[in-house]
Amino acid sequence: MLPAMAVAQDKTISVYFEFGEATLTMEERMRLLFFVEDSLDKKQYNLQLKGYCDFIDSDAFNDSLSLQRAYGVKDILLANGFRESQVLSVEGFGEKRSSQKQASEAMRRQQRRVDILFIDKNKILVQEKEVPAVKEQPAKEQGILKGKTIDEIAIGENLVLENMHFYGGRHHLLPPSKPVLLELLKIMQDNPTLRILIVGHICCQELGMDGYDMDTKTYELSVNRAKEVYTFLLRSGIDPRRMSYEGRGSNEKLYAVEVNDQQRTANRRVEIVIVDK
DSSP, X not given: OOOOXXXXXXXXXXXXXXXXXXXXXXXXXXXXXXXXXXXXOGGGEEEEEEEOXXXXXXXXXXXXXXXXXXXXXXXXXXXXXXXXXXXXXXXXXXXXXXXXOOOOHHHHHHHSXXXXXXXXXXXXXXXXXXXXXXXXXXXXXXXXXXXXXXXXXOTTOEEEOTTOOBOTTSSSBOGGGHHHHHHHHHHHHHOTTOEEEEEEOOOSSOTTOXXXXXXXXXXXXXXXXXXXXXXXXXXXXXOGGGEEEEEOTTTTOSSSSOOSHHHHHHHSOEEEXXXXX
16 A cells, blocks of 8 residues: 555636527636636646536537637636646537437527636656556557568558647647657658558537537648648658548448547547558
């Protein structure tokens, strides 16, 4: 048994929206800013933002609106002392997590919200027992090719770019994704006849739909995420004739209905299809 350590001091606040609105009222905006100024050392915390809607209107509309709400709150926080690097995730869940379809306006108002979790950067989690040492994975299980050579990969085979993550609702990559991009670039450089198709997928939408891209204001999130990888390779000197990209939205989910973050992450992915080699 290890001795108890300092417990994390995370903080949470929820802000609420009028029906159909993506912008906070002045009252809610000021309540959020008073909370930030009175309760937080801004440099000490990272942020997670989760937007929600009530059950009224379509799923597609609510998915987009919940994400717009979350990004609107993020913009307020960035304008008041927080940095982009502190934002760990921005997500919109539409009405999917509303506990029930409530008739009361007061209850629906509780569903029209953004939850902001302020995560203490310096927290040390309480340890109650020794954690067994994690056995190192064999080298063949690591990397995009899983230890194989290109000659061992079949034409038409899909390779998932694991650990490639995007800002929620956007097509821009998070900084920790850079090593995966560099690995893919090296594969393309080391195999000059290799041709690939870059395919984007999303989570959290009904089958057949693509996601809303907050950067381009279009419903082409999976396309734009695939294009982001394509553009990186192009700017790094890879011949555009060796690659193409497309988005398949929510058409090829690994999990038809996501029930946890692990399944959402598995559906929200970029894959490489070997076209020729």
